[in-house]
Amino acid sequence: AQSVAQPEDQVNVAEGNPLTVKCTYSVSGNPYLFWYVQYPNRGLQFLLKYITGDNLVKGSYGFEAEFNKSQTSFHLKKPSALVSDSALYFCAVTFKNAGNMLTFGGGTRLMVKP
Amino acid sequence: GAVVSQHPSRVICKSGTSVKIECRSLDFQATTMFWYRQFPKQSLMLMATSNEGSKATYEQGVEKDKFLINHASLTLSTLTVTSAHPEDSSFYICSASDTSGVLVDTQYFGPGTRLTVL
Numbered sequence: 523a524q525s526v527a528q529p530e531d532q533v534n535v536a537e538g539n540p541l542t543v544k545c546t547y548s549v550s551g552n553p554y555l556f557w558y559v560q561y562p563n564r565g566l567q568f569l570l571k572y573i574t575g576d577n578l579v580k581g582s583y584g585f586e587a588e589f590n591k592s593q594t595s596f597h598l599k600k601p602s603a604l605v606s607d608s609a610l611y612f613c614a615v616t617f618k619n620a621g622n623m624l625t626f627g628g629g630t631r632l633m634v635k636p
Numbered sequence: 637g638a639v640v641s642q643h644p645s646r647v648i649c650k651s652g653t654s655v656k657i658e659c660r661s662l663d664f665q666a667t668t669m670f671w672y673r674q675f676p677k678q679s680l681m682l683m684a685t686s687n688e689g690s691k692a693t694y695e696q697g698v699e700k701d702k703f704l705i706n707h708a709s710l711t712l713s714t715l716t717v718t719s720a721h722p723e724d725s726s727f728y729i730c731s732a733s734d735t736s737g738v739l740v741d742t743q744y745f746g747p748g749t750r751l752t753v754l
Contacts, residue, residue, distance in 0.1 A: 556742065565642070565729050565745035566680075612679065622668055622733050624743060626679045 524549040526615050528627035535603045535634055543598040543630045545587075545613030555596040556614040556624065557587055566612060572596060583607070603634045639663055640732050642746035649720055650754055657715045657749045659730030666732030669713040670743060671705060674727045686713055720753045727751075 525548045535541045547553055554573050558566035570581025577589040587598045596613060610631050614624040639662040649655050659669060668687050672680040684700075686692040686707035694700045702724075704716040713732075717724055727750050731743040 558745070563727075563748065563750065565640075565747040566731075568638075568742055568744060571742055621685065622741060622743065623670075623682070623685065628679045 524553075524615055524617065524620075524625045526613050526625055526627035528611075528613055528630045530630050531628075532631045532633060535632070537605050537634050537636050538602050541600050541603040541607070541632065541634070543611050543613075543632060545596045545598065545627055546594050547596060547613070547615045548594065549615050549617050551617050553596075554616045554618070555587075555589060556616075557581065557585070557596075557598050558612045558614065560610040560612065560629075569598070603632075605634050605636055608632055608634045638742070638744040640666075640730065640744045640746040642730055642749050644749060645747060646750045646752075648752045648754065651721050652719055655717045655720055655751060657717075657728055657730075657751075659713045659715070659732065659746050661711045661732040661744070664732075664734055665710040666713070666734060667710065668733050669707055670731045670733075671703070671713075671715050672729045672731070674729060674748075680729060717751065720751070722753045725751055725753045
């Protein structure tokens with residue numbers, strides 16, 4: 523069975539500082555990994571995904587994530603946080619032949635303070 | 637591209653009535669659509685998966701007779717909450733993907749529907 527862990531319920535960072543939102547996963551076979559962002563009372567917006575290729579994936583709004591197979595991690599990063607980045611972030615995993623079914627982490631609330 | 641719409645965005649109904657929520661993929665063909673439920677400050681709970689033209693597959697614990705899902709076309713899926721009760725109040729989110737490709741494709745999410753049952 524596949525699973526995703528986001529160990530931090532909330533991450534606080536000052537505007538302009540780098541941010542990291544952590545994600546670790548467990549899946550049989552090669553993982554397909556995703557990050558989504560959710561603003562209040564809205565659906566999820568796709569940020570980026572890792573399927574294969576370069577371990578460092580660049581996505582929307584200046585976000586990037588690094589796939590680390592040995593640590594089974596896919597942490598989300600941004601060099602300089604904006605107040606508007608404050609939202610709920612979800613990491614998700616699936617794998618080939620899973621019918622595109624995602625397993626989500628519990629979510630991490632990112633608070634960027636001016 | 638890859639826009640998914642949901643309608644209505646918010647609905648309030650009386651207990652015992654039925655509510656239909658529409659999910660549309662606007663610029664791609666959604667061979668597979670997913671319906672999720674999200675409780676406050678919690679992650680998404682998958683309710684069911686539907687493939688165009690076939691019956692939906694429900695997750696364990698989800699009543700298929702209560703949550704009717706229809707995926708009649710490649711751009712539209714509907715979720716009908718039948719005989720709604722206050723405990724059905726929640727945020728319902730759909731997503732759509734095109735799984736006809738060789739690679740795993742991304743799920744694109746609708747904006748969600750806030751259902752309140754009085």
